[in-house]
Amino acid sequence: MKFVSIITKSFKEQIRNYWVLLLTLSMGPFFLFIYDLMTESSPQQYKICVVNTDRGITVEDSFVNYGSDFQFFFKQKGNSMAAVTFSVCTAAGKEQGIEMVRNNKADILIIIDRLFSQTIEKKLANDHTNLPQVEFIGDLTSQKYLISAVWINEMINEYISKVTGSKRVVEVKETPLGESGAIGEFDLLVPGILIISLIMLMFTASIAFVSEVENKTIIRLKLSKLPPLAYFGGISVVQLLIGVLAVLLTLFTAILLGFGYSGSLPVMVLVAVLTSMSMIAFSLVVAAITKSANEVLVVGCFPMFLFMFFSGAAFPMHSNTLFTIAGYPITFQGLMSPSHAISALNKTLIMNMKVSDIMPEIISIIVLSIIYFGVGALIFKRRHLRTL
Amino acid sequence: MVKTNVPQIVAIQIHNLTRRFGELTAVNGLSLEIYRNEIFGLLGPNGAGKTTTINMICGLLPVSEGKITFPGNVRKDRRSFIGYCPQENIYYPKLTCLEQLLFMGQMYDQPFQLLKKRAFKLLHLLGLDDKTNVMAGNLSGGMKRRLNICLALIHDPEIVILDEPEAGLDPQSRMLVRDYIRSCKKEKTVILTTHNMDEADRITDRLAIIDHGKLLLLDTPQNLKKTMGEGDILEMLTEDVSESVLNDFIEKMKLFPIQLTRNGNILLFTHTDMINRVVEIKKLAEESGLKIEELKFRENTLEDVFIHLTGRSLRQ
Numbered sequence: 001m002k003f004v005s006i007i008t009k010s011f012k013e014q015i016r017n018y019w020v021l022l023l024t025l026s027m028g029p030f031f032l033f034i035y036d037l038m039t040e041s042s043p044q045q046y047k048i049c050v051v052n053t054d055r056g057i058t059v060e061d062s063f064v065n066y067g068s069d070f071q072f073f074f075k076q077k078g079n080s081m082a083a084v085t086f087s088v089c090t091a092a093g094k095e096q097g098i099e100m101v102r103n104n105k106a107d108i109l110i111i112i113d114r115l116f117s118q119t120i121e122k123k124l125a126n127d128h129t130n131l132p133q134v135e136f137i138g139d140l141t142s143q144k145y146l147i148s149a150v151w152i153n154e155m156i157n158e159y160i161s162k163v164t165g166s167k168r169v170v171e172v173k174e175t176p177l178g179e180s181g182a183i184g185e186f187d188l189l190v191p192g193i194l195i196i197s198l199i200m201l202m203f204t205a206s207i208a209f210v211s212e213v214e215n216k217t218i219i220r221l222k223l224s225k226l227p228p229l230a231y232f233g234g235i236s237v238v239q240l241l242i243g244v245l246a247v248l249l250t251l252f253t254a255i256l257l258g259f260g261y262s263g264s265l266p267v268m269v270l271v272a273v274l275t276s277m278s279m280i281a282f283s284l285v286v287a288a289i290t291k292s293a294n295e296v297l298v299v300g301c302f303p304m305f306l307f308m309f310f311s312g313a314a315f316p317m318h319s320n321t322l323f324t325i326a327g328y329p330i331t332f333q334g335l336m337s338p339s340h341a342i343s344a345l346n347k348t349l350i351m352n353m354k355v356s357d358i359m360p361e362i363i364s365i366i367v368l369s370i371i372y373f374g375v376g377a378l379i380f381k382r383r384h385l386r387t388l
Numbered sequence: 389m390v391k392t393n394v395p396q397i398v399a400i401q402i403h404n405l406t407r408r409f410g411e412l413t414a415v416n417g418l419s420l421e422i423y424r425n426e427i428f429g430l431l432g433p434n435g436a437g438k439t440t441t442i443n444m445i446c447g448l449l450p451v452s453e454g455k456i457t458f459p460g461n462v463r464k465d466r467r468s469f470i471g472y473c474p475q476e477n478i479y480y481p482k483l484t485c486l487e488q489l490l491f492m493g494q495m496y497d498q499p500f501q502l503l504k505k506r507a508f509k510l511l512h513l514l515g516l517d518d519k520t521n522v523m524a525g526n527l528s529g530g531m532k533r534r535l536n537i538c539l540a541l542i543h544d545p546e547i548v549i550l551d552e553p554e555a556g557l558d559p560q561s562r563m564l565v566r567d568y569i570r571s572c573k574k575e576k577t578v579i580l581t582t583h584n585m586d587e588a589d590r591i592t593d594r595l596a597i598i599d600h601g602k603l604l605l606l607d608t609p610q611n612l613k614k615t616m617g618e619g620d621i622l623e624m625l626t627e628d629v630s631e632s633v634l635n636d637f638i639e640k641m642k643l644f645p646i647q648l649t650r651n652g653n654i655l656l657f658t659h660t661d662m663i664n665r666v667v668e669i670k671k672l673a674e675e676s677g678l679k680i681e682e683l684k685f686r687e688n689t690l691e692d693v694f695i696h697l698t699g700r701s702l703r704q
Contacts, residue, residue, distance in 0.1 A: 005494040009483065016482040016523075216478045220539065223446060223467050224495030387447055387467070 002226055006234025010208060014238055024204045024242060028197025028250030035193065036257045039185040045085045046148040049106035050074070051097045052090070054116040066120045066132075066163065067112040073159050074152075086148070098137060107144040109137040110152060123164050132160060177351045190254045190261075191345035192313040194268075195338045197250040198243050198275045199307045205239040205283030206296040213384050214292040222387045231385070232377060236280045243276025244269065263348035267355050271344045274362060278337035278369035284376025288383055311339040328360040337372075340364040396423030398459050399547060399577040400445065406453035407440050407601075414440040416601035417454070424460055427573055429592030430581040431690065437601035438581035439475060442549050445579070446472045461546065468496065471545030475552045475581075477532040478539070481525030485516055485535055488524060489542050496543035503542070510538040513571075515564050530561040537565065541572075548572060550580040554587050566591055585690040597694060604697045613688040621692060622657040622666060624673070625682040629653075637676035644668070651695045658688075 014021055054067025071088070078086035089106065091097035097109040113119075113133035120132050134156055138145035154172050161168045209232075212218040221231060251268070255261075261268075282303065290296050308314050311333055319331035333339040344361035347353040355362075400422040407415040415437040422428045430438045443449040445456055447466050461469055480488045486507055493503035511520055514534040519527060524535055533556055540548060553569065554562050569591055572578050582588050588595055589609045596606040605612060626634070634650070641648050646665060647658040659665055662685065673680055 001497070002495060005491055009480070009487075009491050012487065013480065013482045215480065216474070216476060217480055219448065219472075219474060219478060220492060221495065222448065223470070223472055224492065224543075225465065225467055225497070226495050 003230045003234050006226075006230055007237050010235045010238040013211070014204070014208065014242070020204055020207065021242065024200050025246050025249055027200040028193055028246055029253035031193045031196055032190070032250060032253050032257060035189050036186055039189065045087055046108070046144055046151075047106045048074075048078075048086050048088045048148060048152065049097045049100050049109045050088060050090050050112065051092075051094055051109065052112045053094075053114045054112050055114050055118070057117040057121050059121060064117055064121075066117040069163070070112065070116075070156070070159050073162075074155055077155055077158070086151070094137075101138055107138060107142065108148040108152065111135040111137065120160070120163060123160075123166075132156075186257070187259055187350070190251075190259050191342055191349055192315070193254070194247050194250050194272070194345055195275060195311075195313045195341050196308060197246040198272065198279050198341070199304060199313060199338060201239060201243045201246065201276060201279045202283045202286065202304060202307075203296065203300055204242060205235070205280045206286040206290070206300055207293045208235045208239060209284060209287035209380070210290055210293060210296055213287075218384055222385060228377065228381050228385050232284065232373075232380075236277070239280045239283070240273065240276050243279065244272055247272040247276070261349040262352040263350075264354075267348045267358070268345065270355070271341055271348065271358070271362070271365075274365045274369070275337060275341040278341075278365050278372060281369045281372035281376060282337070284380055285372055286376075288376050288379035307336055307338045311336040312342045313338050326360070328364075334364065335368070337365045337368040340368070396426065398422070399424040399461075400579075401457045401459055402441075402445075402454070403457075404454035405441065405444060405451060405456065407437075407444060407449060408452045414601050415444070418598070418601065418603050419454075420596055420603060420606055422577060422579060423594075424577050425573055425575070426593040427569060427578045427580065427591055429588045429595040430579065430598060431583065431585065431588045431595055431694070432581075432598040433583055436583075436599045438598065439551055440601070441598070442472070442551055442579070442581055446470055446549060448472075458547075468543075469546040471540040471543065471548045473537050473540035473548070473550045473553060475555065477529075477536045479524040479532060479535055482523060484521045484523050485511060485527070485538070486520045488535075489538055492539050493542045498543055506542060506544065507538075510541055513568055514538055515561070530557050533557055534561060534565065537568070545576070547577045547579070550578065552582055552584075553580055554582070554584060562587075585694070589690050595690070597690075597697060599697075605693070609690060612690060612693050615693055615696070620658075620662040620685050621688055622659075622662050622669065623682075623684050623686060624655040624657070624669075624680055626653045626655065626673075627679040627681050629678060633677050637673055637678050640672055640676060641669075649692070649696050656692060656695070 050071055052065075052067040052071060054065055056063055056065035056067070058064070071090070075088050078088060089100075091100055091109070094109075094111055097106070097111070100106040101109050111134070113135070115130070116132050116134070119130045122128075122130060123132070136149050136152070138149070140146075157168065160166070212221060248269075286296055286300050286303065290299050310317060317333055317339075319333045321329040321331055322334075323330050331339075340361040344358040344365075347358050347361070398421045402418055402420050402422075405415055405418040406413065418437070418441060430441060432438050440449065444451050447470075458466060458469070463469055480491070483491065489507035489510065490500070490503055493507065494500070498506075508520070511517055514537060516531060516534055516538070519531060524532065527535060533553070537550065537553060540550065550569070553565055557565060566587075569578055569580070573593075580592070592609060594607065595609050595612060597604045597612070605615065634653075638648060638650065644665075645659070646669070649656040649658075657665070657669060666683070670680065670683070
């Protein structure tokens with residue numbers, strides 16, 4: 001009865017504090033709009049700029065330019081690849097090509113050496129003193145550069161084998177998992193933003209818990225025989241509803257903006273519910289160490305930035321493995337439940353994996369939620385709910 | 389322990405109650421008994437230890453030493469039979485008056501239908517009928533105070549503790565609250581803290597004057613006023629003069645059988661035949677070089693009692 005009363009009261013207060021609610025619910029969709037404006041929603045495409053300086057060579061009265069031939073081969077091959085899409089353009093010279101890479105008009109610049117044809121011809125005549133030269137220029141920290149370089153290297157080897165008739169040592173084949181081969185940059189960001197919409201729940205939940213302390217109504221609750229668990233539980237149920245609503249609104253917005261998920265919606269909702277619970281549990285820790293909504297907004301920023309920028313929600317993160325449990329790596333960022341949630345959503349929505357495949361993530365979220373809740377409830381009870 | 393002559397059933401027994409906050413002793417060996425169906429007042433200046441005592445009675449603060457017992461009550465958990473209206477207005481700003489009364493009642497496991505009736509009754513008795521469905525945050529200060537009292541009473545407690553119940557109330561609201569507190573006496577034990585002597589004088593059956601956490605005096609307001617002596621009081625307001633002039637006059641007055649209390653530049657003279665002493669006092673004052681600004685007769689008040697006990701005004 002008390003539990004239900006707390007839910008009803010908390011629900012009414014939350015609805016009447018509609019500005020906070022509106023901001024929490026709109027955060028995810030708003031981020032998606034921003035990201036959609038910033039990124040391309042079409043499948044990932046790698047832009048290659050080619051500068052062919054190959055002088056060519058005259059063989060038996062006919063002029064041959066292997067550089068131009070390679071460009072043709074490259075365009076044909078690029079179009080036939082299922083996993084990776086290339087768009088090829090040419091530049092008049094090295095300077096112009098570098099300028100295109102600097103301006104993000106190309107991900108990589110390939111310069112075909114002026115003696116490219118000559119060295120291939122020598123190779124055909126069994127003269128292996130010089131090798132055909134190709135130079136790659138680009139931002140070595142860029143993921144797009146790295147992927148392009150790997151594939152161009154593979155295609156150059158294939159071309160040289162073809163024209164020289166030499167045997168290829170290895171043939172690389174790429175198979176994309178789930179929808180990963182066909183999705184755009186925007187699609188890659190959606191799981192993270194779904195989790196960001198839940199991270200924002202930390203503020204509404206903390207404020208809901210701490211408002212009783214700020215208004216001093218906690219004194220009345222202490223004087224009534226309200227069990228702390230009914231208090232925590234009642235508020236949590238309302239926040240959980242807000243969390244699920246926030247994530248569904250964000251997903252709906254993502255779909256409207258062209259996000260094509262391949263996994264199961266119920267599994268996604270399960271991950272959202274668990275992550276919401278974990279965020280609510282963490283909110284209890286924030287509420288326990290604060291006394292007012294203002295303090296929540298100041299103190300809460302610290303974990304919010306941690307969760308947003310170091311859990312992989314805003315952009316992919318890598319962390320060293322501290323130890324492994326049953327083969328599942330535990331990293332520093334693994335101490336933050338959103339990192340497991342993002343991993344689970346990536347597996348579900350992008351790689352089309354089943355619930356059984358995300359069990360380690362589910363268990364991690366549950367364990368962390370229990371730890372957060374335990375710590376939060378203990379401190380909150382000691383600081384704000386202590387009676388004789 | 390201070391005793392009265394009227395035999396009563398003890399509702400709350402406080403023995404050697406002490407509460408320390410670090411170096412500060414807020415309540416220092418307080419011992420008293422509060423009887424069932426009486427309106428008991430705790431009078432004292434700010435920081436006297438009234439609220440600390442109340443918080444210990446309610447169970448919000450642990451005691452450092454001493455004991456609080458409820459002899460007339462068999463229930464173990466005091467929270468079920470105590471209703472507390474704190475000094476500050478504590479309410480849910482985003483809930484209507486009715487919603488929060490129902491909510492608080494449910495926190496005390498009260499049956500919903502009974503609760504609804506009680507809520508409407510309380511709102512009516514405290515003049516909030518037309519504010520039933522108004523959000524508490526939109527009420528005026530006086531209305532919030534009355535809602536605060538309703539919240540303390542929604543679970544129909546046997547002991548009601550009201551911390552400064554008339555603070556911030558307009559005269560009409562004050563009368564309403566006063567009448568309601570008086571009506572509570574039939575069924576409940578009421579403890580109220582105040583530094584408003586008029587409030588204490590008018591509504592309490594017995595009054596404990598405390599300061600620095602110690603009990604100074606405990607009796608009915610009438611008996612307390614009698615401690616100042618029978619007869620009238622002559623209140624003399626003097627112009628600002630040097631301390632030596634005042635002290636010289638006070639020394640001279642010691643030769644007369646008149647009780648004299650000083651509160652700043654106000655001198656209070658108490659005597660059974662004060663009217664015949666006025667000329668004498670006035671003459672002596674003039675001889676001492678004391679300039680009299682105002683001279684008036686009045687009856688004893690609780691403030692006189694307090695000044696007599698502590699040597700300072702309650703409002704300081």
